[in-house]
Amino acid sequence: MGENTSNPSRRTYLKTVGAAGTVGMSSLAGCTLIGGGGESDTITIGATVPRTGQFSSLGEDVERGYRLGETLMNEQLEEDVELVLQDDESSADQVRQSLQQITSNNEVDMLWGSFSSLLVTAGSAFAENQDIPFLGAFFAFEGPHRNEGYEWTYSPFPKSRDVARSTMGLLELIPEGERPSRVGIWEPNSGWGAEQADAWESTLSDAGYEVVLRETFSLGTEDFSSLISQSKSQNVEILLSNPTPPGGITSINQMEANDYTPKVLKYVRGADPTAWWSALGQKGAYACMCPGWVPGMTGNGNSEMKTAFEEEHGLDQGQLIPTAVGGAYNVAQVALQAVQAASSPSPEDLQSALRETEFATVIGNFTFENNGLPTEGELTAPTGQWWDGGQHTVFPDVDGEEAMDFKYPMAPWSER
């Protein structure tokens, strides 16, 4: 494994121990402040997932993670927990309609998000309007937290700045003499696309990398040939982008057709789904992603999650848990700990608990700022890499058995 570049501070250490203690104590006690004394109010959580549409390749995994989390909450809390899920068809309009339907038919205490900035921000807007606590993972977009004055939205997930730092950490795993320097950024024409491109450009430029290409493309485009030709012409060695999953897969096929192989390829969200490997096979190897959670991470319930997943879905030899399962399970862990910390299930008490609690989940330890962002510097966004059909943690240096050394450089298509 590459060297661990992070040096945990004393404060972080104390936080970790404290949070782990909180989780452990509450697990042992199996009791909460809500409904103490044997009350059995049901906690109802509403959520949408993209079972169909452009993000559907992740929908099933998100749902599996949420369902494992629902089981965890039912085991750990005295109250019954019911998760009401609907398909949002990868459409922001459908997110709003589904949430409207769920909240109209149920006494909903909390909402969980869908997948991608597009859908999560749509759910968040609904929650803000309804004054319902909302937990949204799978979106790295920081802008709405700052610009829209979120009060009810909390995002237990690495953000654009964390993705950029993780990318730099990944590159630093390459010995200095072999390290590539020419960076190309394919920027989707969306708010998050611009934010992520800015974060990559500033972080990597400050670290001495040369951003030789930054080109926009329409989100949902199917033709990447111009971007590929430009990247090839500019000798882009490190290709960074955040396309949709179908777009990411299409672009790889077109890279092969145009005989272009960068040395490092990192697709945030684009390379997240397991469909990446089923669609591309060996062509999908070496690709990196930053999905919030990657097999190889340890502590904070990772082994419990793995056991629960194996029992529920089975895991063949060498098969790894899909990344979106971990990101979703982490949402449920935050919900569990927030409920445990709150003095009642009222939205205001849950909101206070979200603001004041330190969380320990499978993605790490963190607190929230008042605007719902994870406090800067607390979460290390893990970078995963596709290898032999699985996504393995390659950064940071973690000790899970699924972690592996960063494979570099990408092999040419003809040698796959």
Add this chain to the structure above:
Amino acid sequence: MPPTELILQILVNGLLLGGIYAVAALGLSLVFGIMDIVNLAHGHMLMIGAYVAILLFAEAGITPLVGMFVAIVLLFLLGMALQKVLLERVVGEGIEQPIIVLFGLALVLQSLGRIVLGSDARSTDIGIPGQGIELGPVLLSFPRTVTFVVAVVLIMGTWAFLQYTTTGQAIRATSQNRDAARYMGIDTDRVYVITLGIGTALAGAAGALLSMLFPITPFVGWSYLLKAFAVVVLGGVGSVAGTLVGGLLLGVSENLGTLYLGGGIRDIISFTIFLVVLIVRPQGLFGTGGGDEE
């Protein structure tokens, strides 16, 4: 200034893409030029053709190049049935009624596609090596080159059919003057049925070809309808040669535009061309204003 090699590569990529745009637009152009009907369901016919190829590939391992012929036959029959069952009742009842019928049909096809096939993106594999042929500084990708060649063959075949067959000549005569054609003994109702059959068959062929390059969803119909409109306006309604040139120009303009202006405004480039041509030369590059065909 981008290097010459890059400009050449993007130019070639644009030409190869333009061939597909041309075949996608040809059916729309023929139906528009000959029947005076704006087939708003043309993009959705293309979507059906793509799904025929995708399902044959997924379920039976049939290469999309063979699946294309199945799509052509099925869509030809569908087009003829559409004319007999739906359009024959409204043709001649004013311009609005066929448009409303076809708009409704497009919505029905899109919804059916979503319900039956789901909204996930699907595609086929051309089944030949991914990498292409190097021609000096330019790389011709195999999938795009194959689809381009097939597209050009389809366009030339359509032109030859219209030019040299009795049915083709009847179609051309009907487009020039329907009443005169009828007086000369041409069964114009039959001509309309065949024309819509050919138009939708070409849409089906284009869909099968596109499935080899790009992912397909039930929602792609509107997008390709708009591209086809841009090509028809650019090349001139009813002109086979104009459609080919229009398609190539659109493909090249889009690709070169993304090089100089950025890929985020790719669609803006094509529709700006569309609007400019409509204002400056509404009959298109090859049109004469009267809806002639070759």
